Amino acid sequence: MSRRTEDYLEAIYQLSMEKGYTRVKEIASKLNVKPASVSEMLAKLSKEGYLIYEKRLFVTLTEEGRRVAESVRERREVLVKFFVTLGVSKSVAEEDACIIEHVLHPETVTQLKNFVRFVEESPIYPKWLNHFKRFCQSGVHPCKASAR
Amino acid sequence: MSRRTEDYLEAIYQLSMEKGYTRVKEIASKLNVKPASVSEMLAKLSKEGYLIYEKRLFVTLTEEGRRVAESVRERREVLVKFFVTLGVSKSVAEEDACIIEHVLHPETVTQLKNFVRFVEESPIYPKWLNHFKRFCQSGVHPCKASAR
DNA sequence: TAAATAATTTAGGACGGCCTAACAACTTTA
DNA sequence: TAAAGTTGTTAGGCCGTCCTAAATTATTTA
Numbered sequence: 001m002s003r004r005t006e007d008y009l010e011a012i013y014q015l016s017m018e019k020g021y022t023r024v025k026e027i028a029s030k031l032n033v034k035p036a037s038v039s040e041m042l043a044k045l046s047k048e049g050y051l052i053y054e055k056r057l058f059v060t061l062t063e064e065g066r067r068v069a070e071s072v073r074e075r076r077e078v079l080v081k082f083f084v085t086l087g088v089s090k091s092v093a094e095e096d097a098c099i100i101e102h103v104l105h106p107e108t109v110t111q112l113k114n115f116v117r118f119v120e121e122s123p124i125y126p127k128w129l130n131h132f133k134r135f136c137q138s139g140v141h142p143c144k145a146s147a148r
Numbered sequence: 149m150s151r152r153t154e155d156y157l158e159a160i161y162q163l164s165m166e167k168g169y170t171r172v173k174e175i176a177s178k179l180n181v182k183p184a185s186v187s188e189m190l191a192k193l194s195k196e197g198y199l200i201y202e203k204r205l206f207v208t209l210t211e212e213g214r215r216v217a218e219s220v221r222e223r224r225e226v227l228v229k230f231f232v233t234l235g236v237s238k239s240v241a242e243e244d245a246c247i248i249e250h251v252l253h254p255e256t257v258t259q260l261k262n263f264v265r266f267v268e269e270s271p272i273y274p275k276w277l278n279h280f281k282r283f284c285q286s287g288v289h290p291c292k293a294s295a296r
Numbered sequence: 297t298a299a300a301t302a303a304t305t306t307a308g309g310a311c312g313g314c315c316t317a318a319c320a321a322c323t324t325t326a
Numbered sequence: 327t328a329a330a331g332t333t334g335t336t337a338g339g340c341c342g343t344c345c346t347a348a349a350t351t352a353t354t355t356a
Binding site for chain 2: 131
């Protein structure tokens with residue numbers, strides 16, 4: 001299962017949300033490739049059992065395809081949330097997440113999740129965040145600055 | 149400049165540290181590819197001005213090549229430090245860093261750096277880390293647990 | 297210094313993913 | 327319902343990176 005394969009599955013998954021299926025043209029525009037490339041990939045994915053493609057009509061994921069897509073999406077969401085917590089802008093966060101979601105070791109993903117939850121659940125979260133933001137701007141840790 | 153190109157430059161940079169140069173065989177083993185592939189890549193990189201290759205002898209980076217290699221390395225180090233702070237094991241951290249170092253947006257890298265420094269410079273760092281570790285194990289935020 | 301060994305290069309090929317151009321099949325509309 | 331427009335497919339090619347096998351060059355050792 002290559003990275004690109006995962007990209008396709010996730011794109012298809014998302015595009016299918018509303019109508020239950022999607023089309024070559026939509027996938028192509030989502031992934032910024034030409035329809036011809038999508039056609040090719042669909043043939044491959046369908047042969048490998050990740051989706052069912054009613055020729056010239058619509059694409060639907062199989063159980064297996066959906067499973068993969070969901071896990072990719074989950075990983076991506078953790079990353080986005082995480083980068084955003086860190087003060088990265090949403091658009092950049094999404095871009096970066098999209099790129100690296102495929103390759104992180106499960107252990108890393110677990111720790112990212114832990115971190116996000118830890119920070120969110122901390123009673124001093126607002127204060128922490130505020131301090132962190134000030135640190136980003138001034139380069140000085142507020143707790144230290146006030147101590148001397 | 150492709151990802152793979154960056155990998156090669158960084159590998160060459162590291163391998164050259166000691167002796168000031170390196171060899172095809174070493175690069176091949178570092179990157180887990182065959183010498184033939186290295187040969188090819190060296191031809192390309194040398195044509196593009198990133199290194200000077202005295203045929204069949206040694207490889208040295210040009211200024212430009214060193215510049216690229218250093219920036220790649222810097223990014224990777226931030227990532228490793230970061231993942232380790234997050235509780236990811238060193239080996240996994242290094243692996244993951246190696247994979248994603250190429251693709252992160254500068255904004256993201258900046259924030260990662262900020263985070264690492266912020267955490268390190270916090271006066272309550274030991275406490276924070278301890279809490280985070282306990283949270284990872286129990287799933288409960290220590291500050292909350294003791295509050296009720 | 298000749299023979300054996302080690303390192304490197306070259307040639308030829310594979311694979312994944314992308315593209316364009318030409319064609320085919322549906323859909324809309326006149 | 328035929329022509330025009332839209333969507334999808336096929337064929338042929340390209341690029342980057344990798345490989346194996348064979349040839350070449352360098353180095354070691356007897």
